Amino acid sequence: MSTTRVDARGLSCPQPVVLTNRAIEAGAEILEVLVDNEVSKENVLRLAKRHGLQTSFREEGPDIVIEIKK
Amino acid sequence: MANPLASRTGIIVVGCAIGVMATLLQYFGNPPNMGICVACFERDIAGALGLHRAGVVQYIRPEIVGFVIGAFLAALIAKEYRPRGGSAPLVRFFLGVFAMIGALVFLGCPWRALLRLAGGDWNAVTGLAGLATGIGVGVVFLKSGYSLGRAQPQKAASGYLFPVFMAGLFLLVAFQVTFAEGGPIFFSQKGPGSQHAPLLISLGAGLLVGAIAQRSRFCTMGALRDVILLRDFHLMSGVAALLVAATVMNLALGQFKPGFAGQPVAQTDHIWNFLGMALAGLAFALAGGCPGRQLFLSGEGDLDAGIFALGMIVGAGVSHNFNMASSPAGAAAFGPAGVIVGLIFCLAVGFAMRETSR
Numbered sequence: 001m002s003t004t005r006v007d008a009r010g011l012s013c014p015q016p017v018v019l020t021n022r023a024i025e026a027g028a029e030i031l032e033v034l035v036d037n038e039v040s041k042e043n044v045l046r047l048a049k050r051h052g053l054q055t056s057f058r059e060e061g062p063d064i065v066i067e068i069k070k
Numbered sequence: 071m072a073n074p075l076a077s078r079t080g081i082i083v084v085g086c087a088i089g090v091m092a093t094l095l096q097y098f099g100n101p102p103n104m105g106i107c108v109a110c111f112e113r114d115i116a117g118a119l120g121l122h123r124a125g126v127v128q129y130i131r132p133e134i135v136g137f138v139i140g141a142f143l144a145a146l147i148a149k150e151y152r153p154r155g156g157s158a159p160l161v162r163f164f165l166g167v168f169a170m171i172g173a174l175v176f177l178g179c180p181w182r183a184l185l186r187l188a189g190g191d192w193n194a195v196t197g198l199a200g201l202a203t204g205i206g207v208g209v210v211f212l213k214s215g216y217s218l219g220r221a222q223p224q225k226a227a228s229g230y231l232f233p234v235f236m237a238g239l240f241l242l243v244a245f246q247v248t249f250a251e252g253g254p255i256f257f258s259q260k261g262p263g264s265q266h267a268p269l270l271i272s273l274g275a276g277l278l279v280g281a282i283a284q285r286s287r288f289c290t291m292g293a294l295r296d297v298i299l300l301r302d303f304h305l306m307s308g309v310a311a312l313l314v315a316a317t318v319m320n321l322a323l324g325q326f327k328p329g330f331a332g333q334p335v336a337q338t339d340h341i342w343n344f345l346g347m348a349l350a351g352l353a354f355a356l357a358g359g360c361p362g363r364q365l366f367l368s369g370e371g372d373l374d375a376g377i378f379a380l381g382m383i384v385g386a387g388v389s390h391n392f393n394m395a396s397s398p399a400g401a402a403a404f405g406p407a408g409v410i411v412g413l414i415f416c417l418a419v420g421f422a423m424r425e426t427s428r
Contacts, residue, residue: 010220
C-alpha cells in the first residue's frame with residue numbers, strides 16, 4: 001500500500017485539515033500528516049475520527065507525524 | 071498531554087464561562103450588551119491612544135490586555151508557546167484594518183453579535199447572517215486552495231513583544247498617565263468609553279478568558295467555518311453555549327430587553343449591518359480567526375496574529391477619523407464606501423492568494 005504524505009507544517013488553521021480532508025477524499029490508503037503544533041494535531045485527529053479512520057501519532061523532532069489508516 | 075478543555079465538553083464549559091463572565095462584566099459596569107467585544111474594546115484602546123478622537127469611545131480596556139497575557143501564560147504552562155511568523159504579514163495587517171471597518175459599521179465583533187442577541191437586540195440577527203455569509207465566501211476560497219503561506223519559527227523573544235506591549239498598555243490605564251494637557255491618554259467622560267467594570271475585575275476576567283480560550287481554541291469564526299466547510303460542530307457547540315449562558319444570565323440580571331429600536335450601541339440599518347459583518351467575516355476567514363482568537367494566538371507566539379490585531383487597532387482609527395463607524399443614528403456617511411472598498415480588497419486577496427499547485 002502506498003503512503004501519501006501531507007506536509008502541513010507552518011500552515012495556519014484550517015489548512016492542515018483542508019489538505020488532510022482532500023487527501024482522504026482522494027482515496028489515500030495510508031496517510032502521513034506532518035504538523036508542527038498541538039492545535040493542528042487535535043484538528044487533524046478529530047477530522048480522521050469523523051471519517052471513522054484509525055489514527056496514531058509520533059513525535060519527530062519538533063514536528064508531529066500523524067498516521068491515518070482505514 | 072491531556073487537554074480536557076479541547077474536548078467537546080471542554081469547549082461547552084468554556085463557552086458557558088465566557089457567556090457568564092461577559093454578562094457579569096456588564097453588571098459590573100461595562101456597556102450594555104458589550105460585556106466583551108474585541109472590536110469595540112480595541113477601538114476604545116485606539117481612542118485612548120489618540121489614534122481617533124471620538125470622545126465617547128476612549129478607554130484602555132484591561133480585558134484585551136488580559137486576553138493576550140492570559141493566553142500567553144496558559145501557552146507557556148502547557149508548553150505550547152511557539153513563536154512563529156512570516157505568513158504574509160502585510161496582507162494580514164490590511165485584513166485587520168478592513169475587518170475593523172466592517173465590524174464598526176455593525177458595531178461589534180462576532181462575540182458582541184452573540185451578546186447583543188443574548189440581550190434581545192434583534193439587529194444582531196442580520197449581523198450574524200452577514201458574518202456567516204462572509205465566512206461562507208471565505209470557505210469557497212479555502213476550498214479552491216487559498217493560503218497566505220507558511221509561517222516560520224521565530225526566536226523565542228520575538229513572541230514576548232505583544233504580551234509586553236499589552237502589559238505596557240495596562241500600566242498606562244493603571245496609572246492614568248497624561249502626556250500633555252488635554253492630550254493622551256484619553257479617557258471618555260461620557261458614552262460607552264466611560265462605562266467600565268473596575269480595573270482589576272476587567273483584568274481578571276480577561277486573564278481567565280484568555281487562558282481558557284487558549285486551551286480550548288475557542289473561535290467564533292472557526293465555529294461557523296467548520297460547520298460550513300466540514301460539517302464539524304465542535305467549535306459551534308462552544309459558541310452555542312456562550313449564547314445560551316449569556317441569555318440566561320441576562321434574564322436573571324434583568325439585562326434582557328428585546329426589540330430592534332433603541333438598542334444600546336447599535337443601529338438599525340439592516341443592509342449595512344449585514345454587509346459590514348459580511349466584510350468582517352470574510353476578513354476573519356481569510357486571516358484564520360475571529361478577533362478574539364487572533365489575540366489568543368498572538369499571546370501564544372503567533373506574530374502574524376499580532377499584526378492582524380494591530381491592523382484592527384489602526385483600522386479603528388481609520389474608521390472613526392474617516393467617518394465610517396456607525397452611531398446609534400445609523401450608518402455613517404463613508405461607512406458603505408469603506409465596506410465596499412474592503413470587500414473588493416478581501417475578494418482580491420482571496421483570488422490572488424490561491425496556491426497554483428493542487
